[in-house]
Amino acid sequence: MMPKLTLYMRHGCHLCEDMHRDLLLMPEADTLELQLVDIDSKAELQARYGTRIPVLMAGEREICHYTLDPVTLREFLAENA
Numbered sequence: 001m002m003p004k005l006t007l008y009m010r011h012g013c014h015l016c017e018d019m020h021r022d023l024l025l026m027p028e029a030d031t032l033e034l035q036l037v038d039i040d041s042k043a044e045l046q047a048r049y050g051t052r053i054p055v056l057m058a059g060e061r062e063i064c065h066y067t068l069d070p071v072t073l074r075e076f077l078a079e080n081a
Helices: 014-025 025-030 043-049 070-079
Strands: 004-009 035-037 055-058 061-065
Touching: 014 025, 014 070, 025 070, 061 070
Parallel strands: 004 035
Antiparallel strands: 004 055, 055 061
16 A cells, blocks of 8 residues: 655745655655645645645644655555555
8 A cells, every 4th residue: 555645835935846846756655655735725724834845744743844764754654565
């Protein structure tokens, strides 16, 4: 089963674009199910994340924010393999 990850982001955010790109460049990218969510689509997401984006989540578990942390992501993937 592929791990389901959610990348909370905002259009026009260079950090968001960088994290998305870095995720796609990881060797594990083919094993991930990645959902992109624009926080500007819902007021509750804007209130929750504000300028603290991008945020990579697995369910309610935060993997990382601002920049991709490949070590933490790989640890998560190993725990959920």
